Amino acid sequence: MKFGINLFPTVGEDEKPADRYFQEALELTELAERLGFHHVKTVEHYFTGYGGYSPDPVTFLAAAAARTSKIRLVTGAVLPAFTHPIKLAGKLAMLDNISLGRLDVGFGRAFLPDEFAAYGVSMDESRPRFDEGIAACRLLWTEKDVIWNGTFHRFGPLTMLPRPYQRPHPRILVTSAVTPETCAAAGRAGYGLMLVPAINKREKLQDMLTLYRKEAAEAGYEPVDEDIHMSYNCYLAPDGEVARTLGRTYSENTNRKLVAAVESWTHTRSDQYQGYEKIVENVRNSDFTKHLTDNKVLVGSPDEVIQRLETIRGWFGDITISLQVITGNMPFAESVRTMELFADHVLPHFS
């Protein structure tokens, strides 16, 4: 298994000013590299305490790249529905060069109605926009004199600069919140996959992975488990009971932010987002105790977390795990302690 850090900001101005958030996030990035973590990841979201501090993950990751030399940088994810492919391909290629080839690009369809509304993009166009955005970026990265006649964009012939550092292009991963078809398409295309354990039953995730692996194999790819990413809220303390008492706060805070962000699903329906209205209900009905029972949070003593990860490995394979150690407005010192305990006790077990 590989382990990295997902810097998913679930804070608002009233909790932590943005300048402090970013200084802490950059310090945790440097710490992650020193401690031997595999990657640092961040999201694209807007307007609310659920990720709103990160409307452009590339901006943060460029700063992270400049502070580090080994750790990989992962967009988790960029949303092609909201950025023209020329701009998106260009800035990701800049980041790939600035980082000397440490970029993995996760693309997401986006799933929050308020974000689509803000950009004036119909959710009913979500999948074709997503597919076109990824395909256009790939072509811009790999070909010269590109002519693009898509449904949403037309351009060319033109040659994008800079060319990516990694040839033919950075590794592509695709986020699927709850939709099996996205997993199937990712498998057929040979992309990696990012799943969200917090909002899916374990059996559902296993079905999504089975489908992904089957479609990939049929298309002639051999997907490695490492290309499957999942993020977990993480809180460690030497004493498991202490960890659960303190970790509960940040996990519950994260959940409150998620509930507020998906609120608009109670009155939104889209053919391309079937079943999303259930996310609201699922998130509202979940609590920290159930998350512990269902193994959806990595909270406890180092030994307990090793056991949780062994269970996760049994369910999903030797996947890549992203630890959410700042999420829920965790105080900086506790993020540091969690990462240090993880690096001292948990990383060696899996290396």
Next chain:
Amino acid sequence: MKFGINLFPTVGEDEKPADRYFQEALELTELAERLGFHHVKTVEHYFTGYGGYSPDPVTFLAAAAARTSKIRLVTGAVLPAFTHPIKLAGKLAMLDNISLGRLDVGFGRAFLPDEFAAYGVSMDESRPRFDEGIAACRLLWTEKDVIWNGTFHRFGPLTMLPRPYQRPHPRILVTSAVTPETCAAAGRAGYGLMLVPAINKREKLQDMLTLYRKEAAEAGYEPVDEDIHMSYNCYLAPDGEVARTLGRTYSENTNRKLVAAVESWTHTRSDQYQGYEKIVENVRNSDFTKHLTDNKVLVGSPDEVIQRLETIRGWFGDITISLQVITGNMPFAESVRTMELFADHVLPHFS
């Protein structure tokens, strides 16, 4: 006068790989801070050796911010015609927070027909798109529950995150290539101004500045000279004759890239870009000797460059100068030498 560095990449893949360009640009950024320069600046351009390595200046400046702590970061410029204001306001606010308030935002209308064609944006909408883009960013930075009903964008009510570090918002500057009306509008709005001496006669620039200052004063602003930015190709050597022999190469290389980039103006006309077809002719007819005579390049010994800057100060006032020390594919060691000579001999004269 204030002096900074304009990292305007006029190189292609055949001259310098992008990864090397960015490593050098970041090292020069750190050097600029150590040597006491005021700012580092970069452009937004696409597809060609004329700035094409920098399709997203915010990505580079975020990396620059992470490597520095005092130097100011200037977009020179971002192009609102090509980025949704929610994305643009958001990532600039991220950069302002990451840099702890060191951002000045230059906005440009864009002027290369091939860039407009690539984005599918009509040049005839250039000015209203520009005006709307800046106004929307300002509102998103300063107000909550923003409702925007513009010609090109409609959204809201929504509150942008993160809020800028600088309140009410980062300093705004406006680029004018050759259009007096842009200078007048910048003055009326209380914005700073970026002019391009390489493609304008000295008297034309003085007229543009007179208009800018007059309109600003009538609108109740007192523009300071420091808020007027101009960029100059710069090459220093202890011996002036040596500097001219070597500096000629990089200046001519820059000019060749500009000629290629504006080539499409020979068959493009737009009401909103009157007289732009003359840029091609002007650039083709200019040469290094004429640039020296007209004081459009800062090339020579330190003492000679001091004299050139005194002349420029006499023409335009105590403005902010951005030195193009990487432009024209100058070798890294010569960029460093130019900056060091400038810092040792020229900066003290003007401080």
